[in-house]
Amino acid sequence: MYEKYYNLSTGPFHNTPNPRFFFETEQHREALAKLEYTVRNKRGFALITGDIGSGKTTLTRTLARRLGTDAKIAMISNTRVSPDQLLRLIAEEFGIEISPNADKATVLSQFRRFVQNQHAVGRTVVLIIDEGQCLSIDDFEEVRLLTNLESETDKMLQLLILGQPELRDILKHPRLAPLIQRIVMYTHLKPMSFDDTTRYIAFRLVRASGDRPEVDFSREALDVIFRYSKGVPRLINLVCDNALLVGYSNDTRLIDSSIVTRAISEMMPNFDGFATETNSFADEPSVEQEIDHGRRL
Template sequence: MYEEHFGLAGRPFQLTPDPTFWFETATHRKAMAYLGYGLQQGEGFVVVTGDIGAGKTTLMGHLLATIDPEALNAIRLVSTALDADDLLRTVAGQLDVATAGLAKADLLVAIERGLHSVARTGRRTLLVVDEAQALSVSAVEELRMLSNFQAGGRAMLQIILLGQPEFRERLHGSDHLEQLRQRVVAIHHLDPMGVEEIDAYVAHRLMVVGWEGRPDFTPDAFAALHRASGGIPRQVNSIANRLMLHAALTGNDLIDGDVVEAVVADLRADLPSPGRVTVVEAVAASDQEAEHPPLAGDEAADHARLAELEARIDEQDRALRRVLMLLVDWVEGDATRPSLAAVRDEAA
């Protein structure tokens, strides 16, 4: 609703990754440099890690929008804890290879043929795997095996792995992944934005949707926004969304540090134990309110509500049993068939 109030052409702080809003922070600039270097190598693995909401998916969307489709056949896979066999079949599907009824050995042959088919067009296949931390060790090992496929002494497949920090820790600490570590040609961890980047980040996203200065932000607002978000882009977006809504509802055209603190305090208050939750955690939890409504704040009130709900359930259960008994009597013919009105009255 605030977009119309401020005359914006769209939502500047949506949480869904959108390359249209690409903003090159210092850490994203380094990531693009590492990715560019890795792609020039034409083989092996490039690994990018970052906290939830750090911008990994947006980074990859920007990269894929800039690569030459005549040189690279980019395919993308979002891992949902796939095992090794499912991973292979998913990769095969991305290469338009039929997998029905194929055993693993035949599946690998089919994938190799699919890669050869792409290579004959003069292109190399780039496989981007998101949420790599959810992959099993066996699935990651299958990816390493796929990277062995060659044509004319050159790799036909290069792989980019995107994951949360635990994937990087696992990569460095697991003896089972030693061979994959040796295939990594570039690796980068996305750090949070610095406080000096928040101003430009917010302004950029607003200008993409036609911002003309309403609402405006004071310098201390950006400092407060950085403290509250920890510099994580998605958290910045989440808080900024609420700031914009607050400004529209109150008719305020200037957002300062006090406004940011007030909005963040509201986010804290929406949680059952705000004193034990960080601001960043409060924002993350508030993003999910629609799917996971917060509990009532007072424990005694919670118990009272629970008791009331249990009483209602017991009452409905008794009414249902009475209705079922009436229906059984009706079917068996042992009693006068009740009318629908009687059944409704009994249920009520």
């Protein structure tokens, strides 16, 4: 709604994992390069952890885009099916047709044929499990069946597991040792630094403007955004989106700290959940004072 006012052709801070808006901080660039290497060279499995909104899904969407038709990719996300149904779900995601009454052995053999066929036409088969912390030990054991198949088929199946930090504890289970031993790449995505946060905001504004964005963020505004978001991209997006809205409704293209603090105060109900979830690294109180100040404006 404010896009035209700031000379933008689309919303710059949508919270969607859109590869077009992928911003390469050093750690994101490195993680992406390692992932691509792992998949293209059929090295084995990769694990990426990070707090909510740190960029895990965006990273893998960007990877998928880079791989293009060189890979056949299935992404399983927020999975809450029974272990029995998991293999079937994965097969469906790959577009393998499975008859409703096929047993597990049949599903596996169809999967094997699929992987071999893809390999024959030069494609790597990549299974991405997103929100892996939602899977149980039993679920991961089912996934392991596919990975056994992977060894039979000469590493034709690549597995990327993404999840919140607690996923590490789930994967420590002894039953999953055979799976974990095959992990060749592990990265934990940390929040962005202040400098990266600033560049991230500028990057997304430029990306969203076909031309030149007509908006400025003051240094103080960036300070408040960083202190509130702690450098978590999802939170940066939320604050910036609201700040642009407040700027627009006040007919100003200069986003200063008072605009940002007002934006934050107006989205407080929305924010409480995030604040507690990110509390482990969100403990600077001074923003609260600024929010109060924002309310008084």
